[in-house]
Amino acid sequence: xxxxxxxxxxxxxxxxxxxxxxxxxxxxxxxxxxxxxxxxxxxxxxxxxxxxxxxxxxxxxxxxxxxxxxxxxxxxxxxxxxxxxxxxxxxxxxxxxxxxxxxxxxxxxxxxxxxxxxxxxxxxxxxxxxxxxxxxxxxxxxxxxxxxxxxxxxxxxxxxxxxxxxxxxxxxxxxxxxxxxxxxxxxxxxxxxxxxxxxxxxxxxxxxxxxxxxxxxxxxxxxxxxxxxxxxxxxxxxxxxxxxxxxxxxxxxxxxxxxxxxxxxxxxxxxxxxxxxxxxxxxxxxxxxxxxxxxxxxxxxxxxxxxxxxxxxxxxxxxxxxxxxxxxxxxxxxxxxxxxxxxxxxxxxxxxxxxxxxxxxxxxxxxxxxxxxxxxxxxxxxxxxxxxxxxxxxxxxxxxxxxxxxxxxxxxxxxxxxxxxxxxxxxxxxxxxxxxxxxxxxxxxxxxxxxxxxxxxxxxxxxxxx
Amino acid sequence: xxxxxxxxxxxxxxxxxxxxxxxxxxxxxxxxxxxxxxxxxxxxxxxxxxxxxxxxxxxxxxxxxxxxxxxxxxxxxxxxxxxxxxxxxxxxxxxxxxxxxxxxxxxxxxxxxxxxxxxxxxxxxxxxxxxxxxxxxxxxxxxxxxxxxxxxxxxxxxxxxxxxxxxxxxxxxxxxxxxxxxxxxxxxxxxxxxxxxx
Numbered sequence: 001x002x003x004x005x006x007x008x009x010x011x012x013x014x015x016x017x018x019x020x021x022x023x024x025x026x027x028x029x030x031x032x033x034x035x036x037x038x039x040x041x042x043x044x045x046x047x048x049x050x051x052x053x054x055x056x057x058x059x060x061x062x063x064x065x066x067x068x069x070x071x072x073x074x075x076x077x078x079x080x081x082x083x084x085x086x087x088x089x090x091x092x093x094x095x096x097x098x099x100x101x102x103x104x105x106x107x108x109x110x111x112x113x114x115x116x117x118x119x120x121x122x123x124x125x126x127x128x129x130x131x132x133x134x135x136x137x138x139x140x141x142x143x144x145x146x147x148x149x150x151x152x153x154x155x156x157x158x159x160x161x162x163x164x165x166x167x168x169x170x171x172x173x174x175x176x177x178x179x180x181x182x183x184x185x186x187x188x189x190x191x192x193x194x195x196x197x198x199x200x201x202x203x204x205x206x207x208x209x210x211x212x213x214x215x216x217x218x219x220x221x222x223x224x225x226x227x228x229x230x231x232x233x234x235x236x237x238x239x240x241x242x243x244x245x246x247x248x249x250x251x252x253x254x255x256x257x258x259x260x261x262x263x264x265x266x267x268x269x270x271x272x273x274x275x276x277x278x279x280x281x282x283x284x285x286x287x288x289x290x291x292x293x294x295x296x297x298x299x300x301x302x303x304x305x306x307x308x309x310x311x312x313x314x315x316x317x318x319x320x321x322x323x324x325x326x327x328x329x330x331x332x333x334x335x336x337x338x339x340x341x342x343x344x345x346x347x348x349x350x351x352x353x354x355x356x357x358x359x360x361x362x363x364x365x366x367x368x369x370x371x372x373x374x375x376x377x378x379x380x381x382x383x384x385x386x387x388x389x390x391x392x393x394x395x396x397x398x399x400x401x402x403x404x405x406x407x408x409x410x411x412x413x414x415x416x417x418x419x420x421x422x423x424x425x426x427x428x429x430x431x432x433x434x435x436x437x438x439x440x441x442x443x444x445x446x447x448x449x450x451x452x453x454x455x456x457x458x459x460x461x462x463x464x465x466x
Numbered sequence: 467x468x469x470x471x472x473x474x475x476x477x478x479x480x481x482x483x484x485x486x487x488x489x490x491x492x493x494x495x496x497x498x499x500x501x502x503x504x505x506x507x508x509x510x511x512x513x514x515x516x517x518x519x520x521x522x523x524x525x526x527x528x529x530x531x532x533x534x535x536x537x538x539x540x541x542x543x544x545x546x547x548x549x550x551x552x553x554x555x556x557x558x559x560x561x562x563x564x565x566x567x568x569x570x571x572x573x574x575x576x577x578x579x580x581x582x583x584x585x586x587x588x589x590x591x592x593x594x595x596x597x598x599x600x601x602x603x604x605x606x607x608x609x610x611x612x613x614x615x616x617x618x619x620x621x622x623x624x625x626x627x628x629x630x631x632x633x634x635x636x637x638x639x640x641x642x643x644x645x646x647x648x649x650x651x652x653x654x655x656x657x658x659x660x661x662x663x664x
Contacts, residue, residue: 050663072663073655085654089643117643120630129657132650139650144626166660212662315663391662411662 006257007452008192009445010246011112011203013051014211016266017042017420024239030247031422032433034259038424039466041437043445045265047370048317048382049415052086052130054264054442055113055203059095061446061461065371065378067093071315075377078327080305087130088114094458096446097121100199103455108195110188110202111160113264118143123197126151126187129161129205154190155183162209166411170231173213177238181206185245192252198453210238211267215413222269222412223404258452259424262445266416271360273393273403274352274385276312276320277301282401283348285310292397301396305330309341312383314394316415319379320345342366342381349383355402360386372462388414421445423466425452440466469500471540472640473565474631477552477610478573479602480588481580483619483627484549487573490628492547498644500545505532507550520599526557533561540565553601555608569638570613571631577602579620614638 020031021040034040046057046064052072053064064070069086076082084090091114097107101122108124109115116127120143127141134141134148134157141160142148151158159180167173181204188202216224217231246261253259277298280286287307298311305323309332313319322338325331333341346364354360362385367378385392391414393403421440443463450457451465474491476484488504495502507528511518514531518524529552536546546565552558562568580602581589592600599605610616615634617627635641646654658664 052663072658085646085651085658087646087654089645120626120633130654132646132653139647143629144623146623146625161657161661164660209661313664394664 003256004198005453006197006253007199007260007449008249008253008257009199009201009260009262009449010249011055011201012207012242012261012263012420013055013113013203013205014208014265014267014415015261015263015420016211016268016416017418018266019235019239020420024236027236028239028243030243030250031261033247033250034261034422034424035434036424036432037428037430038422038434039428039430039437040420040422040434041440042418043262043421044441045415045417045419046442047365048315048384049265049388049417050316051113051208051264053114056091056095058262058264058442058445059097059112060091060093061443061463062093063371063443063462065367065374066462067091068375070319070367070376070378070382071313073313075321078377079329080303085130086114087116088119089117090114093460096449097123097125097199097201099450099458100453100455103453105198105453105455106196107199108191108197108201110191111184111205112201112203116141124191124195127160128203131160134158134160151187155186158183158187161205165209165213170214170217170234174210174231174234174238177206177210177213178241181238181242181245185248189248189252192249199449204242206238207242207263208267210235211413212411215267215269217412219269219412223271224412255426258426259422260445260449261420261422263419263421264442265419267413268389268416270391270412270414271354271386271389273391274318274360275393275395275398275401275403276314276318276383276385277394277396278398279352279401280310280312281396285345288396295395295397298394298396306332309333310345312392312394313379314392316391317388318381318383318385318392318394320381320383322380338380345381349381349385352385352401354386360390362386362390388416390414423448437466469543470567470640471543471545472567472569472635473536473540473546473548473561474635475536475548475552475558475561475565475568475570476550476573477558477570477613479575479577479580479607480551480600481583481585482573482575483617483624484551484573486624487571487617487619487627487631488547488549490624491631494628494632495545498641501543502545502547503539504547504549505535507532507552510550520605522554526554529554529557529561530564533557533564536561537565540567551601551607553605553607555611558610567640569615569635569640570610571634572610572613572616573619573627574609574616575619 076084106123110126111128113128116131118125118127125143131141162176216222218235287304289302289304323331324333349364350362365382447457447465492502515528539546591597592603601607
């Protein structure tokens with residue numbers, strides 16, 4: 001019987017190299033099993049290092065500018081009001097499973113970010129955490145729709161994400177994360193064993209959610225670190241649990257299957273937040289008609305556009321927009337002044353200090369310097385405050401440019417630029433512990449997968465197979 | 467693109483599922499606020515092509531008439547769905563050129579399955595020799611060489627075929643993907659805000 005090469009991709013959102021490759025390497029025997037005889041290394045994320053656009057960048061091998069979305073929510077045009085959620089409808093290019101489907105390969109994807117609404121594939125697509133509902137048959141979160149019943153019969157109520165994430169009740173949060181993860185692995189194990197597939201990929205979001213929810217108990221260097229025997233090992237124990245689940249998956253795949261473990265970005269402690277719009281107000285770039293007395297999102301503030309040159313969006317990083325004459329409806333920055341203003345802002349952002357007067361090490365990116373193309377409506381600048389040790393806070397009403405309480409509820413962790421990748425190709429023999437690779441980037445994943453399955457790599461993919 | 471007219475040109479054996487797909491797609495397109503006209507082979511033969519038989523010449527004439535009407539409507543922003551067997555390659559290519567915005571969908575289904583379905587009892591008549599010139603039995607069917615899409619109705623559910631047709635229309639730029647319903651958008655936006663992404 002001829003050999004049938006298959007590929008299994010285990011996605012762990014936010015899994016950082018420091019934990020998997022360094023700190024807990026000897027405690028994660030099944031990660032190690034994949035590393036043995038394989039290759040592994042840090043995987044550089046895109047800019048911005050955030051779930052959307054990162055997973056689509058990885059699976060299409062195109063940078064966010066070429067994809068035309070720069071975060072979860074993007075400006076729909078140059079008006080002030082129109083915003084578009086970047087779900088699967090925003091992805092106008094092929095991702096790996098589209099290419100494979102056309103090549104006649106059977107594919108299954110479960111929970112890969114930006115797969116809601118699910119699109120037809122040659123197999124099954126289960127929507128991601130952008131699915132509004134798992135029960136609405138009118139707007140199914142799976143393709144084919146019949147997979148909804150199959151999932152329910154297997155795991156009961158399927159969880160695309162952790163409900164009520166912003167809770168101080170960490171025991172509840174942990175229970176929810178485990179419940180979600182157990183259900184996903186149960187489904188994945190069943191389908192790996194029972195379905196016909198050449199390419200199987202799933203993404204577990206629990207790794208990201210546990211980092212954001214419990215990092216302060218994990219990292220003794222966190223400014224809010226607390227000794228709490230209940231939670232100090234919760235992230236460690238969860239990784240041990242994930243490792244055991246991966247072990248069960250590995251037992252289910254045959255010797256012709258190449259296995260990847262991959263993350264979209266890493267994780268690091270969060271030192272605090274920079275209130276980007278407060279800062280812009282203070283520096284004279286942004287003017288509000290009324291200063292709010294309580295925390296208010298910038299969209300709900302009445303901006304005096306005739307006196308505003310710049311505004312920003314919050315999130316794990318900042319997106320900065322200039323109010324340009326002839327581009328925005330009430331723009332006041334002359335097009336000839338845009339470049340000088342961007343340079344001025346870049347210099348000022350990079351000079352931001354913490355409350356003790358220490359420079360926090362901010363990096364500012366100009367889209368044209370980091371993307372091949374700029375489709376959609378790109379921000380004029382992208383800002384990593386303190387190399388992502390500080391998040392961007394978009395709300396106004398803090399009375400300070402610093403905040404040590406997140407404006408959307410407790411969050412202890414920010415994203416880091418490097419995630420992980422491990423590739424175990426049964427045909428490779430790299431020895432015990434495998435071989436470390438350097439210089440890998442998200443976009444290298446899609447061509448590598450296609451090459452493994454003997455499918456030609458489209459010429460417009462920007463990454464290189466490894 | 468908002469109201470670009472185009473024609474979905476189904477082709478396939480009798481009983482392959484053209485009319486069923488047409489009905490569902492027509493309804494979904496109307497729900498999106500589009501003007502849609504279905505030219506079903508059986509119905510066309512009772513009016514527009516009344517009196518035509520099933521000779522090669524008459525079949526070609528029938529297809530050309532359907533294509534002519536589709537072309538007129540397509541030019542005026544209507545979405546046309548042609549659901550005739552359209553067995554000959556040459557006539558389909560003529561229709562493609564005549565219409566322009568043309569999406570050929572081959573509704574593929576083995577003749578044995580179509581025969582089993584035999585919704586109109588035509589296969590029975592053809593097999594008994596009571597119906598002459600019946601496509602697939604006593605008349606040829608030329609498979610499309612490069613249709614925009616092939617749906618295999620013996621292997622996929624109607625819902626899957628419909629999803630694939632809509633995905634193709636979106637990929638080809640004839641339709642915009644549907645925006646999230648307002649209540650769904652709120653659920654997702656609130657979730658993303660709670661997760662700290664916004």
